[in-house]
Amino acid sequence: MIHLVWLVPFLPLLGFLVNGLGRRYLSKSLAGIVGSGAVLAAFVISLLIFLEVKAPGFQAQTVTLFDFISAGSLHIPFAFQVDQLSALFLLIITGVGSLIHIYSTSYMHDETSEGFARYFAYLNLFVFSMLILVLGANYVMMFIGWEGVGLCSYLLIGFWFKNTAYNNAAKKAFVMNRIGDLGFLLGMFAMIVKFGSVTFPEVFEKAAAIGEGDKIIPVIAILLFVGAAGKSAQLPLYTWLPDAMAGPTPVSALIHAATMVTAGIYMIARSNILYTLAPCIQTVVAVIGLATAVLAASIALKQDDIKKVLAYSTVSQLGYMFLALGVGAYTTAVFHVMTHAFFKALLFLGSGSVIHAMGGEQNINKMGGLKKYMPVTHITFLIGCLAIAGIPGLSGFFSKDEILAETFINNKIMYGIALITALMTAFYMFRLYYITFCGKFRGTHEQEHHLHESPAAITIPLIILAILAVVGGYIGLPEVFGTHSLLKEYLAPVFAGSAPFVHEHEHLSHNTEWLLMALSSVLVIITIFLARAWYRNYEDNGVPRTGIAKVLENKWYVDELYDAIIVKPLMMLSRFFEEAIEKSGIDRLVNGVGRGVHWGSQQARLLQNGQVGFYIFAMVIGMVVLFVIGFLLK
Amino acid sequence: MLTVLLILIPLVAGLITFGLKGSGPKAMGLIASLASLAVTLGALFQFRTAPASLQFSANWIPQLGAQFSVGLDGMGLMLCLLTAISFLLIFIVIFNRDYERANNFYGLMLLSQAGLVGVFTAYDALLFYVFWELALIPVYFLCSLWGGEKRIPVTFKFFVYTFAGSLLMLIGLIYIYLQTPEHSFSYASFTSGSVAPQDQSWLFWLFFVAFAIKMPVFPFHTWQPDTYEQSPTPVTMVLSGIMVKMGLFGVVRWLLPVLPKGAYMWSDVAIVLSIIGIIYASCIAIVQSDIKRLIAYSSIAHIGLMSAAIFTNNEQSLQGLMVQMFNHGINIIGLWIIVEIIQNRLKIKNLNEMGGIAQYAPGIAIFLVTISFANIALPLTNGFIGEFLMFSGLFQYNVWFMAVAGLGVILGAVYTLNMVQKVIFGQSNQLTETTTDLKGNELLVLSIIVVIILVLGVYPKPMLELVSSTTELVNKVY
Amino acid sequence: MPVQYYIFLSIVLFCIGVMGVLMRRNAIIIFMCVELMLNAVNLLLVAFSKMWADAGRVDASGAQIFVFFIMVVAAAEVAVGLAIIVMVYRNSQSVDINIMNRLKN
Incomplete structure (x- = not known):
């Protein structure tokens, strides 16, 4: 086969x-x-x-x-x-x-x-x-797919091409990906110089032979990570992903949640040996991943667009995966990719079902109480929320807890931040759930009249994904459960190459692990009840947000910042090139040569004044000059 | 003999065309370009079996030691193929356009084709120079007679610019000619290494400026956007698709082997100029509102990378360069064809007046998107192979040079997607609602281009093999 | 007599001729100055001819042939030139060369 x-x-x-x-x-x-x-x-x-x-x-x-x-x-x-x-x-x-x-x-x-x-x-x-x-x-083949998915993402974000804002989002996604791609390209060239090849086995073998301590491997690793950060929407290249929600919702589910954005994780997991050999870069990956996770989760707390919440949630979860990669838990990262694909696709498709029923409305302030109109969507969405929040027994719990445990081994502070992020995740997801599905309906009467459960082609994938979101975690049960992780065993050969270079950490005792699990589970459940208390009977009072809430609603003003420090200076530079250098610089110089010749000729023309005497005089002067030159040269 | 035939067909056909009337010139153009393509394909076949038979030499001006010696190697063959395909495509796409004094238009076009093929085949320095001018002069007339409203000053500038470069080259040629022991213009004696190293240093600049103007490389480029904007679009296609390759070809065929030490001495400067050109032209392209000027600046940016690649003295980048010469020609001609179609339908060049064409002419939209993405080197399109290899070579030459040049990849995406968005996406207006979709001949030409883009993008091996012999040769000499 | 004397004399004559041509406005005088220059050259030619003959060169008299040539040409020139001047005088009642400044425009 x-x-x-x-x-x-x-x-x-x-x-x-x-x-x-x-x-x-x-x-x-x-x-x-x-x-x-x-x-x-x-x-x-x-x-x-x-x-x-x-x-x-x-x-x-x-x-x-x-x-x-x-x-x-x-x-x-x-x-x-x-x-x-x-x-x-x-x-x-x-x-x-x-x-x-x-x-x-x-x-x-x-x-x-x-x-x-x-x-x-x-x-x-x-x-x-x-x-x-x-x-x-090999990496070039990967790059083919890498840019290919970028192209498709561009085409699908801008699918409704009459809308200029959608087109801008598409363009932004492609350009930001290209920034990452440049890093990827540079990494490949460094590989070609160092290893003479881009084929996986050859590169990995040669890298392993070189071992730790060579400067080029961290360079390759960080360059590849730049590519991964672009594609997987990590700091500082994440802003395209929320904008990418302009595309049709299934596209958001497939490309911008389940598959394409996990390409960066795939790439690093594939190149695990390069990263294991460059511990400093691993730290960079972990820090960037964690920072992205916190930042995106904080933004998601105050978003009112159902898809934007999910988008920032995706960015945050991707940050989680990078955190796992950064602490060397490659299998765990892949595990989370898988479970995330299930529950995030489920959530996106569920939101699509809601948007479909609401006639294109995406603002959650206009929704509410949808659970009685859309039972299947409601139940599956709830399962998705529970899974992503990490309720014990669902897939998200296992993968997320494994990441937390691995981080705990590595660094206690990072663990703390990661735990807070997990709580924020639970909070914003249940905020979303309660505002959308509970309380009173806040839309127009016409919308209310049209509310309906979606057809089977929509609900069946939801049900299948919901089942997967529940059971998907059981292939990677942690060892404390008295079994062994099927996934770890299955993926072991992929990460075998880097195993000799892994610095041994102390293993968690089973008690600690139980404790960690219990801690996160209890905190998550408390957070969910908190969200329930605040948002169960949510009313949109229309008061503009102030203070930190406003900053979060405006996404920490990162887009504005990028606009001010990159886009505007670039445009100014371009105008400067166009006006100052091109038109009044080089072109004026070139035209100046022409004009100079013209002017010079006009001056020279005046010598032809028609005075015979002057001509003869010039002739005599010329002869005298020639004599003088003749004498001097002798 | 095939090589001579390759020059003679367009030359004779061009001269005959001046005397034709009615639809005669159109038919002649098509027949001649088809015949050229057939002969080129024949030569391609012969190149595999008996490459030596493509060389031809006869006495020309024995008193000067100038021979009529022409021949084809991998690179020359590839560029002749580009010329033949391009002219055929151009003649097909303008088949239902009516030009005033069509006989002169087609005649001059064919003459310029003869000149171009001559440049790509000449193995004698004087002959090379003659063809170099022969290719330039018809284009001057084409621009100044059929161009836009500002054509007179613009074409004058173009002519003086390129001619000044040519004269510098002529001085260099004569100087080297006098240095050769047997006073000969032949390629063999030019490359025999008779030029003293200290002479190579300044001779390099004579040649480099001539070729740099033609390519064009920053800061010798200012004739180009104006000329592209004012020329009739078929002529712009010839200029940007094939003529700029004359400069690159000149460097690879003549400058590197004849003045290897000069090239080595100045390679840093040449590469820095080229890279400045990439960034500079890309930036300017971002703020252009005229579609023709935008493509013109994008071409400068792409050429910048190619000219940087030449001087890296690296096999990969040379090979990438040669493949890219062909592919850039195909892609940019594809873009110009779309510009020509849009101009033909809407009579506008300003991007801000366009928009929403995708709804009314999805065909145009699909081809524009495909060719644009090939132009920004998306993998599995033809643009990728060349850029990848060139960047790789540049990286090996100097990491920082490559990193800066790589910014062009990002900026290229910005201006290209800007253009695509403004032309075909967004809301339509009263004018663009009238856009009609592609007609038979346009569809045919664009389909051929897209097929070339994809086939060479997925399976570039034949092209790489074709040019590898030249790369090896140049690398050995250099 | 040493040949230098002749050379100096002819230089002086020639310079007088040149200055006359440059400075005077009367066409007749300019004409005479041109003749003066020609004759300065003639003098020089004869002087050098004599010098070489004294030195024993047999072909030295060839220079004197040139003198005759110059005389003939000068005579022809006088004929044409004076005719022009006479015509100018008839037209403009003047032999001032500035009146003849018609080459411009």
Whole structure:
């Protein structure tokens, strides 16, 4: 089955081509079937591959299709690598992807059939790029997918292209990603210089052979991290992700929550050995991840747009994952990627269901009391909230607690901050839940009249994701439960390379671990009750926020800051180049040469005054000068 | 013999075209460019089997030691292929446009093609110079007779600018000619290393300025935006797609092998100028409101990277450069074709007056997006391979140079997406609502371009192999 | 007599001619000054011819041929030049050369 792995990205590509070229001729249902079918088929193949990979003792396999670039001594094949990590990501991408495709067939039904097919074409292209990203057997292949998902993200954020604000958001996302991509590129070039290759096994082997202490490995690691920060929306490059909510909600669920934004985590997990060899960079990753987690969580506390809350929550959770990577808990990070994919996709799709029912309204102040109109959405959304908040027994609890425990081992202060972030997460999620689903309905009568539960194509993916959000955590049970983590065992070969370089930490005693779990669980439950008390009967009093709440509502004014220190100076610099250097500098100089010749000729013309006497005089002077020169030269 | 044929077809066809009437010139243009393409493909085939048969030499001015010697190597072949494809595409896309005095228009176009092919094939310095001018003069007439309203001063500037560069090069050529022991203009004697190192230092600048004006490299670029803006769009395509490659080609074929020590001495300066050009032109492109000027500045930025890559003395970047010469030509011609189509429909160049075209002409939108993303080097499009290799080479030359040049990647995304957004997205207005979608010939041409973009983006190997022989040669000499 | 004397004399004559041409406005006088310059050159030629002949060169008299040439040309010039001056005088009642300043414009 492994040699057929190229089919996995190829099928969505085919779907893209069919939908893209036939968008005028395909009916909506056909376009939906083609789009969803392609991803579903890819999912089936991924499942078969996963079953094969799951077998103990499976060795990573490379499937080379053709030579992509060969110049001089550099050879980069177009090749896929199938191992435990990529197989797991295949499952997440195609699995969640299929659900979201099915969901979209209903969600996007108001589009024209051409727009509908265009939407599915983009979505398929995205899945294709994402699959290339995780399947690539070298960094250039990863980069292909990396930029490809950026393109699709651009196209899908700006899907409703008549709206200028959406287009600006799309552009912002692409440009910010490009900043990260430059870091990625530089990292690759450093690899080419140092290792002469960008293929994973070769790079990792050579890096391991060099060992700790070489300056270039931290440089490569930090450069790759810049790329990861761009794609996974970390400080300081995170501001594009909340804006990216301009896209259709399923897109937010798939691209900006479940898959694309986790590419950075995938990349670092893949390059784990480089990071293990550069402990200082690991610290950087952990600090940036934690800072992002706190910052985004604080912003999420005071957002009124249902999707914005979820967006900042995503940024915050991604920060969590980077924290895990930074403390060397690669498996845990991947674990959280997986559980996060389930519950965040669930939450986004649930919010989509709400927005759909509300006729496009996204402001939670206009909602309220939706639980009696939309029972399925309500229950699944609640499950999502419980999962992300980390209620014991749900998937989020296991992954989040593992991150907290690993952080605790590493650094107690970081643990404290991470715990506070977890509480903030629980608070804003239940604020969102209570404002949206409980209390009285605060929208217009017309909206109230139209409120309805969404059709099956929407609710079935919600139910499936809700089940996954509940049970997804059981593959990574912590050891204190008396079992061992299936995921850890499964992923062990991927991180085997870096194992010899890991500095041994003391292990947590089981008592401490129980204590930590109990502490976080109790605090989370208290926080939830706090949120319940404040927001159960929420009334929108319309009073503008003041003080810190206003700062949080305005996202710490980071966008304004970037505008002031980057965008405006860049525009001023550009105008300066255009006006001062181009037009009145170089061009005036060039034209000045022409004008100088013109002026000089006009002056010289005056010598031709028609006086014969003057001509003769000039002639005599000329002769005298020639004589003098002749004498001097002798 | 095929090489001579390659020059003769457009030359003869061009001369004949001056005498044709009615739709004769159009037909002649198409036939000649098709024939050129066929011969180029033949040469491509022969290059694989018997590359030596592509060399041709005959007595030309024996008293001066000048030979009519032409030949094709990988790089020359690739640029001839670019020329042949581009002219064919241009002639197809302007098939239903009517130009006044069409016979002269098409005749001059074909003559410039002959000049270009001559430049890419010449293996004799004097012959190279003659073709260099032959390519320039028809373009001057094309611009000054069919250009926009400010065409006269602008084309005058263009001509004086490039001609000044040519004369500097001529001085250099004659000086080197006098240095050769056997007083010959042949490529072999020029590259035999007879120029003293201290002479190479100043000779470098004579050649570099000539080529830098043509490319154009900062600060020798100011003729370019004006000329691109004022020229009729088909001529702009020739200028930006192929003519700028003459400068790059000149550096690789003549400057590096003839003056290796000079190039080595001044490579830092040349690269710094190029990199300044990248950032500078990218910044200016961001604030342009005229679509033609925007693309012109974007071209300066892209060329900046290519000219920086030449001087890195690195196999990867040279190979990337050559591939990029072809790919940049294809991409920029694609962009100009879209500009031409929009101008043909709406008669405007100002970006702020456009918008919302995607609703009424989705075809234009799709092609603009695809070609734009190829232009900013998205992976799996043709633009990526070249830029990747060039950046890689630049990185090996100097990390900081590459880091600064890399900012061009970000700025490139900014101005390109600005352009895309302003042209096709957003709300439509009364004017843009009238946009009609692509017609048969336009669709054909753009589809060909997109196919080239994708095929070479996914499978660049044949192209890389084609030029690798030249890279090895240059690297050996350099 | 040493040849230097002749050279100095002819330089003086020539310079007088030049100054006359440059400074005087009367066309006739300018004309005479031109003749003076020509004759200064003639004097020089004859002087050098004599010098070389004294030194024993057999082909030295060739220079004197030039003198005859110059005389002939000068005669022809006088014929044409005086004719022009006469015509100018008839038209403008003056031989001042500034009146003839018609080359401009």
